[in-house]
Amino acid sequence: MYTAKGTLNRDDQLRKYSPLVRRLAHHMIAKLPPSVEIDDLIQVGMIGLTEAISRFEPTQGVQFETFASQRIRGAMIDELREGDWMSRGSRKSQKDIEQAVSRLQQKLKRPPIESEIAKELGMNLADYQHLLAKVRGTQLVYLEDIGGHSEDDDGFLDRHVGDEEAEPSARLQDQRMRQALVAAINVLPEREQHIMSMYYEHDMNLKEIAAVLGVTESRICQLHSQSIARLRTKLREH
Known part of the structure; x- marks a missing residue:
């Protein structure tokens, strides 16, 4: 494990902890857009x-795996921050959909249907569905400012793909957020309830959900993006 100089053996540690890199990458990729490649995250994580191996000091009283996990996550998040992983155009499109849903919800006193949202946006149904497909993958960003945070990339990354060893107050806030999310899902239109429940509560991906419901994955992507707009509108009431 250690060299004659008392430092960690680099090759041995790389072999031993490469599964940790893959595990952290897969955990992180689940919360990121499809445009982010898992292999890129693994490469950056390695x-x-x-760096963790070269900088680790056993005298610091920290286990190497804990130290390495922080370094690996940090490297991945730095890479995401440097890349244009969420375009401004996609963010604006999501906000436009959300605002249309909010306006219609207030006016109709019920969840608006797709055609109504499309009309509110000044689009035909096909163009609206194309827009929903276009913004797929960045949809989790809709949840980033529920607690009143500013809408910026760093804040989102820190809150959603950062260190799992969060302080107790952060874990409690996350628990409350999850409870509010489940409650919001329960008032979605029935079909979207099923989709979001499978996605968030049962950790199913969109392809698996499409197979269960007997529709295309692209259709699930559309409904998923639309549901996120509804959820954010509802969650902002909390």
Whole structure:
């Protein structure tokens, strides 16, 4: 494990902890857009692991796996921040959909249907559905400012793909957020309830949900993006 100089053996540690890099990458990729490649995260994570090996000091009283996990996550998040992983156009499109849903919800006193949302946006149904498909993958950003945070990339990354060893108050806030999310899902239109429940409560991906419901994955993507707009509108009431 250690060299003659008392430092960690780099090759041994890389072999031993490469599964940790893959595990952290897969955990993070679940919360990111499809445009982010898992192999890219793993590659950057391995760089973080290499740096952790070179900088680790056993005298610090911290286990190497804990130290390495922080370095690996940090390397991945830095890479995401440097890349244009969420375009301004996609963010604006999501906000436009959300605002249309909010206006219609207030006016109709019920969840608006797709055609009504499309009309509110000045689109035909096909163009609206194309827009829903276009914004797929960035939809989790809708949840980033529920607690009143500013809408910025760093804040989203820190809150949603950062260190799992969060302080108790942060874990409690996350628990309350999850409870509010489940409550919001329960007032969605029935079909969207099923989709979001499978996605958030049962950790199913969109392809699996499409197979269960007997529709295309692209259709599930559309409904998922639309549901997120509804959820954010509802969650902002809390």
